Amino acid sequence: MIHHTPGVSRHFVLAAGGTGGHLLPAFALAAELDRRGHHVALVTDERGAKIPGKPSFLPAHVLPAGRLGKNPVALAKGLAAIWRGRAMALRLFESFQPACVVGFGGYPALPALLAARAARIPTVIHEQNAVLGRVNRFLAKGATAIATAYGEVERLDPKLWGKVHRVGNPVRAEVLALRGEAFPEFTEDSLFRVLITGGSQGASILSEVVPDGLAMLPPALRHRLQVTQQCRPEDIEAVRARYAGHQIPAELGTYFEDMATRLADTHLFIGRSGASTIAELTAVGRPAILVPLPIATDDHQAVNAREMVKAGGARAIRQSGFTPKELAKQIQTMALNPMTLANAAHAAWNCGLPNAVKDLADLVEGFGGVPLMDVIRAQGMQAAPSTREALAKESAE
Incomplete structure (x- = not known):
């Protein structure tokens, strides 16, 4: 050669x-x-x-x-x-x-x-x-x-x-630029910013489960929520109505061009575990609750999540068990203690390449x-x- x-x-x-x-x-x-x-x-x-x-x-x-x-x-x-x-x-x-x-x-x-x-x-x-x-x-x-x-x-x-x-x-360069920035301050009194996306096409299961799951959080967390959620066009009005009914402030959209900026402010990510998603979460250091796509070839999204979960940077919930009650339980485990969430963020960051x-x-x-x-x-x-x-x-x- x-x-x-x-x-x-x-x-x-x-x-x-x-x-x-x-x-x-x-x-x-x-x-x-x-x-x-x-x-x-x-x-x-x-x-x-x-x-x-x-x-x-x-x-x-x-x-x-x-x-x-x-x-x-x-x-x-x-x-x-x-x-x-x-x-x-x-x-x-x-x-x-x-x-x-x-x-x-x-x-x-x-x-x-x-x-x-x-x-x-x-x-x-x-x-x-x-x-x-x-x-x-x-x-x-x-x-x-x-x-x-x-x-x-x-x-x-x-x-x-x-x-x-x-x-x-x-x-992406704009996401990688966030790697040197600290995890956004998260205390018992600060806003709790949650970002939900379902990949490039969105995911209806997130629209069905996440609003009701967030509504089941104890008042100490629920009253501080600030939600950003990507939805499919056909789901967005129903999701808007659910958040309004729960009195949870939420910004909804079918696509966010400034995703890097939103990721910078995020305390917790909820979404799929595609390869690009995992790479960005670990590059920036953001804790996550991952719901692998069940029809992914060779179940590769579940395997993608394994390293981040093992390190302590994420929790994975199979879609078959992804209920509002289970989601609320996992969020509480990660976020009721501010240090637990910060430690998960650091674990996610350590997985980044x-x-x-x-x-x-x-x-x-x-x-x-x-x-x-x-x-x-x-x-x-x-x-x-x-x-x-x-x-x-x-x-x-």
């Missing part, structure tokens, strides 16, 4: 699925690599190319990327789409000549990573969750390096731990490339039959 000289401008391709969970870390890495003087391109699907937050300097290339299911017709269509995407990625690499291709999971990342393997370009896969995703599981053995966000990652073959680098999940984007960029930057023109022409299609068979085998498992 040829290692490039540090400081020399290189080309990198980032490949990610079309959701925020896959793309936000890719955007953060793109910004850091661009800051270091490199050229970066994004490979994703049509949905990913339109997602808000993409840096203006980052060109997006949309490739076909079918999903692989057990239905024979769907499998055939999925394989055909992946193969078309792989061929398009090889043509992109021939002109762009990346030193490394970085995958962030999701089916849209698969064609680009398969093309990189065929062209013998170094590959790094980044796993945001505490359970290795399906596409990353398929790619892990052939990857040059595996970057993880957690010290323990389920569904990762132990034989591959030798190429694992724990870097964490990149966090604030250098994630820098460490990931260092890892990616450490890999060089080989002259691609001849490799693609000579090697590009030789892997076709074995790759097709491997894809079919993976989808059947």
